[in-house]
Amino acid sequence: MxxxxxxxxxxxxxxxxxxxxxxxxxxxxDSFIAYPVPRNLNGWYxxxxxxxxxLIVQIITGVVLAMHYVAxxxxxxxxxxxIMRDVNYGWLMRRLHANGASMFFFAVYIxxxxxxxxxxxxxxxxVLWILGVLIFLLMMATAFMGYVLPWGQxxxxxxxxxxxxxxxxxxxGTTIQxxxxxxxxxxxxxxxxxxxxxxxxxxxIVGVVALHxxxxxxxxxxxxxxxxxxxxxxxxxxxxxxxxxxxFLGLSLFFIVFAWFVFYLPDYMGHPDNYIRxxxxxxPAHIVPEWYFLPFYAILRAITFNISIPFTDIVLINSKLGGxxxxxxxxxxxxxxxxxxxxxxRSASYRPLYKQFFWVFVVVSVLLGWxxxxxxxxxxxxxxxxxxxxxxxxxxxxxxxxxxYEKPKQxxxxxxxxxxxxxxxxxxxxx
Amino acid sequence: MKPIFSKLTGLCVVVFLAMGVxxxxxxxxxxxxxxxxxxxxxxxxxxxGPFGKWDLGQLQRGYKVYTEVCSACHSxxxxxxxxxxxxxxxxxxxxxxxxxxxxxxxxxxxxxxFERTAVPSDRIPGxxxxxxxxxxxxxxxxxxxxxxxxxxxxxxxxFPLFVFDVFTMYAENxxxxxxxxxxxxxxxxxxxxxxxGTYYNPxxxxxxxxxxxxxxxxxxxxxxxxAPETLDQYSKDVSAFMMWAAEPFLVTRKSxxxxxxxxxxxxxxxLYLTKKKIFxxxxx
Numbered sequence: 013m014x015x016x017x018x019x020x021x022x023x024x025x026x027x028x029x030x031x032x033x034x035x036x037x038x039x040x041x042d043s044f045i046a047y048p049v050p051r052n053l054n055g056w057y058x059x060x061x062x063x064x065x066x067l068i069v070q071i072i073t074g075v076v077l078a079m080h081y082v083a084x085x086x087x088x089x090x091x092x093x094x095i096m097r098d099v100n101y102g103w104l105m106r107r108l109h110a111n112g113a114s115m116f117f118f119a120v121y122i123x124x125x126x127x128x129x130x131x132x133x134x135x136x137x138x139v140l141w142i143l144g145v146l147i148f149l150l151m152m153a154t155a156f157m158g159y160v161l162p163w164g165q166x167x168x169x170x171x172x173x174x175x176x177x178x179x180x181x182x183x184x185g186t187t188i189q190x191x192x193x194x195x196x197x198x199x200x201x202x203x204x205x206x207x208x209x210x211x212x213x214x215x216x217i218v219g220v221v222a223l224h225x226x227x228x229x230x231x232x233x234x235x236x237x238x239x240x241x242x243x244x245x246x247x248x249x250x251x252x253x254x255x256x257x258x259x260f261l262g263l264s265l266f267f268i269v270f271a272w273f274v275f276y277l278p279d280y281m282g283h284p285d286n287y288i289r290x291x292x293x294x295x296p297a298h299i300v301p302e303w304y305f306l307p308f309y310a311i312l313r314a315i316t317f318n319i320s321i322p323f324t325d326i327v328l329i330n331s332k333l334g335g336x337x338x339x340x341x342x343x344x345x346x347x348x349x350x351x352x353x354x355x356x357x358r359s360a361s362y363r364p365l366y367k368q369f370f371w372v373f374v375v376v377s378v379l380l381g382w383x384x385x386x387x388x389x390x391x392x393x394x395x396x397x398x399x400x401x402x403x404x405x406x407x408x409x410x411x412x413x414x415x416x417y418e419k420p421k422q423x424x425x426x427x428x429x430x431x432x433x434x435x436x437x438x439x440x441x442x443x
Numbered sequence: 444m445k446p447i448f449s450k451l452t453g454l455c456v457v458v459f460l461a462m463g464v465x466x467x468x469x470x471x472x473x474x475x476x477x478x479x480x481x482x483x484x485x486x487x488x489x490x491x492g493p494f495g496k497w498d499l500g501q502l503q504r505g506y507k508v509y510t511e512v513c514s515a516c517h518s519x520x521x522x523x524x525x526x527x528x529x530x531x532x533x534x535x536x537x538x539x540x541x542x543x544x545x546x547x548x549x550x551x552x553x554x555x556x557f558e559r560t561a562v563p564s565d566r567i568p569g570x571x572x573x574x575x576x577x578x579x580x581x582x583x584x585x586x587x588x589x590x591x592x593x594x595x596x597x598x599x600x601x602f603p604l605f606v607f608d609v610f611t612m613y614a615e616n617x618x619x620x621x622x623x624x625x626x627x628x629x630x631x632x633x634x635x636x637x638x639x640g641t642y643y644n645p646x647x648x649x650x651x652x653x654x655x656x657x658x659x660x661x662x663x664x665x666x667x668x669x670a671p672e673t674l675d676q677y678s679k680d681v682s683a684f685m686m687w688a689a690e691p692f693l694v695t696r697k698s699x700x701x702x703x704x705x706x707x708x709x710x711x712x713x714l715y716l717t718k719k720k721i722f723x724x725x726x727x
């Protein structure tokens with residue numbers, strides 16, 4: 013659906029001259045103006061554009077914040093307060109950046125779930141999906157390191173807990189951990205390298221986003237029917253103005269939610285303890301990560317048992333390593349999702365069983381998030397273990413089995429048929 | 444083909460599994476008490492809600508309570524005298540307030556540190572030279588700095604309140620906690636044992652009792668604006684002052700938020716109408 017030939021016609025002498033040397037205007041025209049998109053895209057498809065804009069918002073506010081931030085254990089906390097109190101509009105920049113990270117994850121989760129619902133990862137879009145998972149991983153690393161920078165109590169103890177995962181690796185774990193920290197514990201070298209990497213990774217995200225968009229433009233977008241475009245003329249509309257205006261509307265509505273938090277509830281998604289200066293001698297009562305990491309945190313803490321060779325005392329995987337493996341696995345499994353889902357039908361609209369399991373999966377993910385915020389004791393651990401088992405079963409058992417067991421509904425022969433059918437049923441008077 | 448189970452039952456099974464199991468065990472662990480014993484009481488604050496404004500009289504009274512009582516033990520490191528103009532004081536008043544303090548400066552050309560009268564650009568000096576001195580004078584407990592305390596304290600709201608809070612814009616966890624704590628001292632119930640030299644307070648977030656003695660009582664500070672000289676009033680005033688100290692741009696933020704919201708709502712409406720018009724042009 014990439015369109016094949018270009019429809020760009022340079023209109024004046026300069027653009028003709030440039031087109032023969034560096035056809036940048038042609039590239040922009042073909043990608044963002046003439047680029048054909050399915051005519052039946054719904055609102056859930058605007059989150060890609062929303063994410064692109066959020067990335068830009070994060071980079072711009074981040075660059076401004078970096079001009080005033082001091083990356084040292086002695087100065088970091090006060091420099092953030094200096095930004096909040098004395099830098100012109102510094103409070104706004106910081107609120108936008110911190111809440112922007114949350115909104116970025118909120119949008120990316122919707123974007124990922126949308127991809128799962130409409131089967132966007134299926135042949136021929138596997139690489140597009142894998143690049144997306146890679147962006148998600150980079151986002152997680154960036155957000156984690158960014159949260160360390162204000163050097164509050166949660167920054168410090170969160171960093172201590174997360175970098176502690178590396179010590180779970182057999183034999184070389186402690187060496188790797190000390191190499192990452194630049195010392196035996198989280199300290200000044202750690203803060204400095206986290207600042208450096210927090211500034212670097214967003215630009216790596218930009219790079220992978222470019223590949224993600226490139227892959228998207230090669231295969232073309234999916235659409236709610238999951239049927240590929242067959243008739244370009246009847247079934248697609250040009251990106252501008254159709255997709256542009258829709259994306260703008262989605263973005264504007266999204267910004268209302270964003271502004272709601274920035275201006276009225278700026279600390280809602282943060283933790284009060286992070287307004288206390290980092291203190292390596294005082295552990296907070298509960299160390300909790302930011303909300304967007306909570307489901308994975310629950311999976312990490314669900315593994316409370318050692319895995320040993322039956323009838324012996326030989327421990328193969330201790331609970332710490334097991335937890336780390338489960339957490340890494342819960343994200344890594346997304347990379348192979350295109351091959352775990354064996355159904356030939358893309359969209360959940362035509363998969364009655366998958367649709368139910370999809371929503372169960374969404375609820376399980378949200379519940380895991382809730383459990384991640386609770387102390388790891390008693391019933392919370394058992395609930396997290398059940399839900400963790402379900403999380404993996406969804407990918408490893410349910411999806412492969414559904415493709416074989418489920419009888420999908422009749423898939424429309426084309427997008428045009430689906431759109432026309434919808435229109436004619438909508439036009440019928442209600443009984 | 445018949446679905447194995449309906450969407451709703453599917454969801455219910457999962458939810459009940461999770462809730463049921465965790466609920467059953469939560470009952471069992473009822474023996475380890477969770478703090479605070481009592482949730483903070485919600486007071487009404489002038490700065491709450493989308494149109495929140497500071498009550499400058501209240502902030503000035505709160506600052507008076509701070510300087511006359513709290514500042515004996517608690518510092519407020521991040522606040523400079525010049526910031527006090529945010530409480531409604533004129534430039535001359537700020538200068539006069541600063542002039543009441545002595546600060547250490549230097550070294551001078553002989554390499555000596557010297558004392559001089561404070562100026563508006565100086566930070567408000569704290570009661571102790573360092574944390575160790577503060578601990579030594581307070582039975583080993585460090586009185587926390589006031590600059591950010593109203594944002595650094597907050598009791599978890601729990602489900603479902605935390606969901607409602609998004610819509611009601613509840614963001615006064617800090618001042619509600621401080622206000623509840625200051626007015627919450629009482630006799631310890633007989634079944635609760637508290638350690639020597641601490642004071643029972645069911646609102647305290649980290650245990651049944653804390654090292655700070657009840658700091659305020661009716662009549663401990665004289666107000667010159669006719670406000671009631673009661674513990675409740677002192678407590679509310681100083682809590683509001685602490686919120687200001689922690690978030691001096693709170694009101695600026697909210698009033699800018701209103702303009703942003705109006706802009707985005709109108710912009711969204713225009714975009715919606717434009718989108719409708721553009722899509723009406725698609726021919727089948």
